[in-house]
Amino acid sequence: MTDPTLLAEITAIVRQAGRIPNQLVVTAESRMVEDLNIDSLDLVNVVLKIQDHFDVAIDDEDMPDLRRVSDLATYVAARRGSAAA
Secondary structure, three states: OOOHHHHHHHHHHHHHHOOOOOOOOOOOOOEOOOOOOOOHHHHHHHHHHHHHHHOOOOOHHHHHHOOEHHHHHHHHHHHHHHHHO
């Protein structure tokens, strides 16, 4: 299970960096492309912001598996945990 605080931070970054309109609800299960209509340029912006904010690297080959907001949160949580070990 992902830390609710981490999930809230990721959700806020996705909303801001993905330029999501306020009337669109962003949840953990929101798919970034299909549900939130994030285009490829904004998706790159989301990834860069998350990498900078959490000081983690997101590998290009992992990107296809990061479809939902919760996928990003789980990914970041795992990378932060391994960096601390």
